[in-house]
Amino acid sequence: MSRPSRRPVRAAVSLLAACLLAVGCSVQVPPRGALGGSAGRTVAVGAYLHYGSPGVDRMRELSRWLGGTELRAGHTYLPGDSWANIEGAPESLRTWARWRRAKADRLFVLNVPMLEHNESGAPDARVAELLRAGARGEYDRHFRRLAQRLVGIGVPDTILVLGWEMNGFQYTGRCRPDAEHWKQYWRRIVAAMRSVPGARFRFDFAPNRGIDAIAWTRCYPGDDVVDIIGMDSYDQPPGESFDDQIAQPYGLRQQVAFANAHRKRISYPEWGLFRNGDDPEYMRRMLAWIAAQKPLYHSITDYCPHGVWQCHENPRSARVFRDALRSGRGRPR
Template sequence: MRLARLTLAAAALLLVTTAGVPAGTPLSQTERHAALSSDAIQPRGAAPRPSVQRARHEAPFGAFVGSWDNYIPQIRKMAQWLGGANMQVGHTYLAGNGWGDIEGDPVVLGLWSQWRLADPSRKLVLGVPMLVPNEANVPDAEVVKLLARGNRGEFDQHFLRLARKLVALGGGDTVLTLGWEMNGITYTHRCKPDPTAWKAYWRRIVTVMRSVPGQHFRFDFTPNRGLDAIPWTRCYPGDDVVDIIGMDSYDQPAGGSFDQYVSEPYGLQDQVEFAAKRGKPVSYPEWGLFRNGDNPEFVRRMVEWMRTHDTAYQTVTDYCPHGFWQCDRNPRSSAVFKQLMSGSKGGASTYASAAAAGH
């Protein structure tokens, strides 16, 4: 999502509006098919189409309630609000102001790892920036230079240190949303300035982090839903370095319907078909309200979508304007979310066995 600069001094998260091409922007069928075909994806309507529907089930779920250690108790409080629901997924982010942030604060990582280790069904999802400073309006030309430096190995040591810390603290099975929302324009770790270099850099980071003994990280490729600034298929780095095909999905643009979010170019349907062709689960690390106010229909349809597809996990973004527990702006949506999720026992992880196998 469009998060403000994460700093330890200011743990509050402020909304940053993303410019560029918004989700739902019309794209002709010819343009769409050409883009999809150029990335070795069969265009919509080509046979055979992969099977994507699953029997209705509960996916492991949680919420983003904050990035630092003092937010961890909020998970328990939200679970109590949901009638004792089993919130299995903790979602947090590394700040991206400097390379020390990317290496991870050992106290914060340690406390999150303790939360994870307290219950074997839990998963920690960690947003990891690929470049710094990550929210500083860095121009495209500078992004290109940074990607080139990354591909020369100049930043390897930082990701190696992060991986070693996670393993040492018991977080060797962390799910990493590396370079999330790369198809947009908000973050320095965006793909559009040089897609070829971006994919090579992702591959390099994954290789470095997988070199650490004891790791069995899951790497989650998580674009924004829709076209945004570049088709996310052009940023996909390869099946061997991606474990989960994620998507951040908010109810935007204004006036959009859930059916449009499913069928739009590079939307929900394209995501689940892309993943199914590769034998990979999907995820929704960020979802919630955004452009259409209190929208209970979006909440109902989104939860149903996640329950009827091969969803590894889902975490709602729970602060205003997106959320349902910490935000009082969405009373009808909050009531629907609570009705749907109260008492949930959680779900069996679709990637647990693969994670246990390691690499």
């Protein structure tokens, strides 16, 4: 999904997970605190609230709205307009780094474009040329500089959502124009960033739910260069119902099965409302799915039309989200 203008085999599953995997299963909202309170510490809750330093302040405000629920996943994006920004030029990274270092169990999640001019609408032929150049190592230096910056500001364990939604049509760093060179390029980026002393990054491979422009499995670059298998999953077609979103080819069920087969944790870096408007049933089902699957982290996209806190267009979904994630340790303010 475009952000608003920024420019810059687990062998066994729980009964609930088995229920969710059966199309047509009826699911209730998780108990209060199951996703965000002390009982849910194994799943880091996050939200995309703003790309820059205001996002840190808004994390605190959202936590208060949730009655004190701790948001352990801080999520932001590097602008894809220039190589300088992809190298980590935004000063707001220092603010996010301070937030991450304040508590040992926090996760800093950073989406990283693979190419500059990432939302320029470049044609397939041009994208293919750029991917071949990347696979030859022509852009390695940019990613070494990013790694050096992240290590230097004290976040060497950042989770990097590299080339997100690569199976789509939108971004310059997309896979379909040349899947083989895209995979080679991913591998070069990972090697360049891991070569920096002190680096302990984890790399999150996060396609769109569904087939989109290409089956995302065709873009998978290898277990040695992927640490987490994510998925961006909004309330929109393909998938007219949540059961469809589970069962569709390359949907939620296939993500979990693929991750289990490759012995990887899963994540949901982006999810939220979209084309179906204020949809409390989607919100209930998605939260129940997350509670059953226990991803490493999930991050709701919270601006209109996707959001539940910063966007007042979705009051029924906001109540579901708040009731599910609200901490039992205090009252919302």
